[in-house]
Amino acid sequence: MPCFALGGRNLEEPAPIPGEESESILGTIKWFTGISLSRGVEVATLLAVLLTACMAFLTWQSTRQDGEDADWVARTHVVQTALQATVAHAADIETGARAFATTGNDVFLEPYWSGQRAVVKDISMLHKAILDKAQQERLNLLEQQIDSAIALKIMIVDERRRTGAIPLDINRVFLEGKHSMDAVRATVAEMQGSESTLLDLRMAATARSRSRTRVIVLSAAIVGMAFLLIAGFFLRRESNHTVQINQQLKTLNVDLKERTRESRQAEEETRVLNRDLEERVRIRTAEITRVNTKLTESAKELEAFAYSVSHDLRAPLRHLDGFLSLLSKRSYSNLDDSAKHYVDCTLEASKRMGQLIDDLLQFSRLGRDEIHKAPVDLNDIVEQVRKELEPETRDRSIHWKLSHLPEVAADQAMLRQVIENFVANALKFTRHCPTAEIEIGCKPEPTGEVVFFIRDNGVGFDMRYYSKLFEIFQRLHGEQEFEGTGIGLAIVRRVVERHGGRVWAEGAVGAGATFYFSLPTDSSCIRRESSELEANLVS
């Protein structure tokens, strides 16, 4: 079937772009596209099968008709032959009987007898072959006519035998015989004509039926082909669809494989990286542990050193001071003036050395002591420090400008040392001012820290030496001018930096100085969000 062949081709070959080559065929049945695919194939195939069955039936019927027609033709042929034979045999009887009657020669009786036997046979054959009713009636008439004709012959033949002479009424008998033979011939002719007419009629009917069958079969074939075409169209659509889906599936599959490969590769890379990272972490951890151990050892050494300095240096110093004191106490009056001066200077120096050692120890302790953070009120600390330094400020004219300071989370004792150093410095370096002006304040910064400052109108400092300002044992002023060990600001820096803050300063010679220190907001208690603050304190 062409349609299946078409479908088969489409199944094997890649689908052409839909609606290009098939546009002309399929354009007319565009509405089919609305029908669901499987439904369309089902209906079209069913109709095609029904039509094929119908065609098979018609073909079978037509074949049967052909058989019947052949029967009819054969039968008619038999009837015609038998009718002609009947006339011939009747004529034989007639001729034989007439010759015998005339001559009395027995030779002429042979066709007479054989004719009689043959005529019986012929009539019986005709009875079998003729089915048409009118023809049967004519056959009966023919049989009677032949019977009567034969009976007449039998009569004259018998008479000739009996008498041995030519019968008297032979002329009449001959005439009658001719008449009866004429009747037989007429009946046969009529029967032959009827038979021909019947055959013609039957043949015409058959021809009509044939042409009808041809039309029906042809139409059925066309319609069947149409349905098969439709089924093919649906199948093709389905096949196109399937091919497309297959193509998509193939693409997806390739994609998936590619992705799987990539993901595997990434996994492998991650594993390698992880291994590397672990290795690096292990090495780094070992390094850190080593450095940490070293640091711990260093810290221990430093502690031992501090203890040693504290103990071993302080003891001889104490003795020095002790004996000199005893000397000046018990024998001062015995000394001359320069000896007295030497004793005084030595006592002064030992006192200063004691101070240096104490400061050094404090500095070292600040580097080692743990920081215990707690909310600290800086305003309180400022007040305490001012009160403590009152003996020094009592006789001076000092204008304090104090802003309210926020609470911070810090080590109370350490922060106190910071404030103490700053305030003591401010007082010290404004000593020669008629009116000292000392300002303490703060400003929150957007950088996540809060900045405190202490400003004075004292002697200030030269910014050229700024780098030495916060270094230990570095001083920017002479010992005679302003006393001090050069440790205060180093202590300040150490404390602030250990709290995560910074220290810096601005100043100019003779124009005062401003010292700043910042603390990270996580250690400031400015109450923006209490929960955040609590979290910070816990951490």
Add this chain to the structure above:
Amino acid sequence: MNLKPIWLVEDSANDIELTVAALEDSHLANRLIVMRDGSEALDRLRKLGHPGGDSFPAVILLDIKMPKVSGIEVLRSIKADPRLKNLPVVMLTSSREGPDVTACYELGANAYVVKPVEFGDFLEALKTLGKFWAVLNERPEPNNGQEGIHAALAGEPT
């Protein structure tokens, strides 16, 4: 008047001399008994209250850093001995550094004094110490009345 002596356990000759000068300056009537190291102190502590031994002191001024037996070991022996544990012990040291303060208090020291560097302050400190422990402070009598026996023995001519 039977004044209890003051013990000074100190290895530094300078310190001994200065301490003696300071106590002289404070005009205390108590006798000062000086021991030069921890082992000597332990020896004399063992004999304390026994025939031929010393009488119980009013206070023991104990230096921490000494050769052989340190002040802390002496302190431990005193406070571990039920007979001696009520003796007042004042630890003297040159520094407030190190774990000494805590250790001493945990062992039961009665005071912990850092010797001031300045002699004036040192003098003042020792005056105060002497006055407090030798004069003002009261403490329970030693166990078993041994001090009494010892006092009787000590009173006898030898």
